[in-house]
Amino acid sequence: MKPIVKRMVSISIILLLTMVSSSLVFAGGAKETKAEKKVLIAMATDIGGLGDKSFNDGSWAALEKARDELGVEIRVVESKQMTDYVPNLSGLAEDGAALVFAVGFLMADAIVESAKMNPDTYFAGIDIFLDPETAPKNAVGILFKEEESGYLAGIVAGLLTKKYANIDPRLNDKNVIGAVLGMDIPPVERYQAGYYAGAKAVNPDCEVISVVTGSFNDQAKGKEATLALAEQGADIVFQIAGLTGLGVFTGAKEANILAIGVDVDQAYLAPDTIITSAEKGITQAGFLTIKDVVEGTFEGGKNLTFGIKEKSTGISPFHNFEDKIPQEVKDALNKAIEDMKAGRIKVPQSRKEAGYMQ
Amino acid sequence: MISDIFNLAFLTGLIGATLRMATPIIFATLGEIISERSGVLNLGIEGTMLMGAMTGFLVTLITGSQWLGVFTAAIAGILLGLLMAFLAVYLGLSQHVSGLGITLFATGLSMFIYRLKVGSPTVPPTVDPFKKVVIPVLSDIPVIGSSIFSSYLLTYIAIILIPLVSLLLYKTKVGLKIRTVGANPFAADTVGVNVNLLRTLCLMTGGALMAIGGSFLTLAHQNMFLIDVVGGRGWIAIAMTIFGNWDPVKGAAGALIFGVLDGFQLRLQALGFRIPFHIFLMIPYLITIVALVSVSRKATVPASLLKPYRREEKGS
Numbered sequence: 001m002k003p004i005v006k007r008m009v010s011i012s013i014i015l016l017l018t019m020v021s022s023s024l025v026f027a028g029g030a031k032e033t034k035a036e037k038k039v040l041i042a043m044a045t046d047i048g049g050l051g052d053k054s055f056n057d058g059s060w061a062a063l064e065k066a067r068d069e070l071g072v073e074i075r076v077v078e079s080k081q082m083t084d085y086v087p088n089l090s091g092l093a094e095d096g097a098a099l100v101f102a103v104g105f106l107m108a109d110a111i112v113e114s115a116k117m118n119p120d121t122y123f124a125g126i127d128i129f130l131d132p133e134t135a136p137k138n139a140v141g142i143l144f145k146e147e148e149s150g151y152l153a154g155i156v157a158g159l160l161t162k163k164y165a166n167i168d169p170r171l172n173d174k175n176v177i178g179a180v181l182g183m184d185i186p187p188v189e190r191y192q193a194g195y196y197a198g199a200k201a202v203n204p205d206c207e208v209i210s211v212v213t214g215s216f217n218d219q220a221k222g223k224e225a226t227l228a229l230a231e232q233g234a235d236i237v238f239q240i241a242g243l244t245g246l247g248v249f250t251g252a253k254e255a256n257i258l259a260i261g262v263d264v265d266q267a268y269l270a271p272d273t274i275i276t277s278a279e280k281g282i283t284q285a286g287f288l289t290i291k292d293v294v295e296g297t298f299e300g301g302k303n304l305t306f307g308i309k310e311k312s313t314g315i316s317p318f319h320n321f322e323d324k325i326p327q328e329v330k331d332a333l334n335k336a337i338e339d340m341k342a343g344r345i346k347v348p349q350s351r352k353e354a355g356y357m358q
Numbered sequence: 359m360i361s362d363i364f365n366l367a368f369l370t371g372l373i374g375a376t377l378r379m380a381t382p383i384i385f386a387t388l389g390e391i392i393s394e395r396s397g398v399l400n401l402g403i404e405g406t407m408l409m410g411a412m413t414g415f416l417v418t419l420i421t422g423s424q425w426l427g428v429f430t431a432a433i434a435g436i437l438l439g440l441l442m443a444f445l446a447v448y449l450g451l452s453q454h455v456s457g458l459g460i461t462l463f464a465t466g467l468s469m470f471i472y473r474l475k476v477g478s479p480t481v482p483p484t485v486d487p488f489k490k491v492v493i494p495v496l497s498d499i500p501v502i503g504s505s506i507f508s509s510y511l512l513t514y515i516a517i518i519l520i521p522l523v524s525l526l527l528y529k530t531k532v533g534l535k536i537r538t539v540g541a542n543p544f545a546a547d548t549v550g551v552n553v554n555l556l557r558t559l560c561l562m563t564g565g566a567l568m569a570i571g572g573s574f575l576t577l578a579h580q581n582m583f584l585i586d587v588v589g590g591r592g593w594i595a596i597a598m599t600i601f602g603n604w605d606p607v608k609g610a611a612g613a614l615i616f617g618v619l620d621g622f623q624l625r626l627q628a629l630g631f632r633i634p635f636h637i638f639l640m641i642p643y644l645i646t647i648v649a650l651v652s653v654s655r656k657a658t659v660p661a662s663l664l665k666p667y668r669r670e671e672k673g674s
């Protein structure tokens with residue numbers, strides 16, 4: 001072959017490979033239901049994709065609930081990298097979606113950009129705060145009071161690590177609990193601040209240590225961070241780290257300590273290691289937003305905050321630990337829930353407010 | 359607090375973490391060094407590792423045998439090495455473009471095959487991971503006994519491979535040929551070495567090592583496959599190859615240093631130092647960059663790296 005021909009052949013092979021690979025990604029990710037001119041509700045995941053056992057899956061569950069109860073058509077596209085955000089969001093709008101969910105704090109800029117480009121489509125950003133001054137009128141930010149869930153998790157950890165350390169042989173005599181963070185973004189910090197405040201409220205001498213891994217997708221690092229915390233005497237580790245957190249559970253198992261899950265009830269991932277999970281009701285909040293769109297009551301240009309009053313934050317059942325957990329812990333949780341609902345406790349939303357280091 | 363750093367439990371934990379973090383990077387770095395020494399930069403490394411992680415995991419999930427998983431991962435790595443050879447060696451394409459293409463392709467394919475087989479279940483499937491192998495007697499030594507001599511078999515293999523690859527490159531005839539092909543393929547051709555064949559074999563061997571490094575993540579360090587399990591470790595291996603000046607021992611040392619720094623920064627955070635954590639997160643990367651800059655001034659790049667070999671273009 002002549003060199004020029006050879007080069008053409010090889011360039012086309014590369015292009016083909018790239019196309020094959022990107023279409024594979026799409027084929028792996030896209031899910032569709034039968035189209036019969038129903039209202040289309042769509043979402044674009046963050047990089048973790050479906051199967052993150054956390055907020056992407058929780059949002060998808062909201063769409064599935066809407067499909068079953070409201071008869072809408074649903075669709076999901078997974079983002080592989082940050083540069084996918086805008087094309088994915090706009091692409092779904094161009095597909096005719098009535099409402100597009102952007103899942104995750106990191107999509108904050110992308111949702112504003114896409115909403116401006118597609119003024120006829122509604123957008124909802126989960127974990128995204130929209131500046132009320134400049135927010136597009138067709139977009140809402142959906143926020144949660146993670147600090148409330150974190151506070152409840154802190155109460156559990158704070159009481160178990162010292163006062164009730166006898167309920168499980170894996171709890172040591174040190175008054176130390178830990179947390180593993182993914183990236184340090186506001187929802188994560190709210191969880192952490194609440195956790196710290198909750199633990200200190202029931203156990204003022206308790207030492208709360210934490211490690212930031214800098215990633216929501218690095219299971220190996222989650223495990224190493226957990227082992228490092230365990231070496232320092234932590235016997236309960238709260239994971240606030242998305243997929244990185246799955247490594248927290250394997251690390252906790254290996255170090256023979258206990259863990260607390262995040263976002264959704266994660267107990268099934270490691271039933272004998274996970275005491276409970278600090279939940280946020282993404283599914284509930286997402287469903288309510290879809291309902292607004294279907295019923296024509298959607299109002300954009302603002303942020304909606306969901307908390308314990310809206311049944312959107314809270315703590316999971318204890319499952320396998322149900323019988324071990326002392327009544328005092330359960331009472332303390334119920335009291336805190338009532339107090340938060342009544343506004344008697346103001347849970348800190350940042351490390352600074354909580355008086356936590358850094 | 360300072361005394362906490364130097365206590366034995368801290369050291370034991372740190373050494374253990376170092377080895378676990380470094381193992382996949384050592385495999386990948388050795389694989390990359392073999393490829394680059396023969397004159398081909400393989401940027402398919404990140405995708406090859408992911409492919410190895412996925413293949414090893416799925417095969418183990420189906421057959422229940424971790425070693426069969428590692429073996430199949432190596433085969434997958436060899437195939438991707440072969441594809442790289444086809445693009446970069448036989449077609450003489452830009453090595454950068456082919457390598458990145460392979461990483462994109464292998465990433466998509468890994469996700470696709472995994473989804474095809476496993477779907478997106480609420481509980482991710484897990485395998486029984488490799489057990490740590492405790493070496494009798496040696497494991498009774500304080501500190502290093504319960505860290506170094508209680509590691510995964512793949513970690514021991516990685517450590518043993520370091521001198522072996524070094525011997526291969528510097529003390530054997532094949533090694534001499536590999537280095538010649540990477541430095542001066544025309545000279546090698548003149549004395550009857552099949553340049554393209556040897557480069558292909560090096561890419562296949564390198565691919566196997568990268569894939570085995572990937573499979574360590576899903577079969578030993580962890581027990582499940584996640585899309586982003588490799589998380590840039592392939593790119594670290596590329597940096598370590600340069601850092602090590604294309605020498606297996608120095609490259610692997612770089613991987614270990616990276617492991618130490620990463621394990622160390624996690625522990626410093628856990629100790630509760632009142633310093634912004636961003637600084638800790640930066641430490642491994644920052645020191646790698648500083649080391650790269652200082653080392654690369656004296657670096658001796660394989661002279662024909664990035665240059666496809668075509669006999670007819672000799673002298674041009």
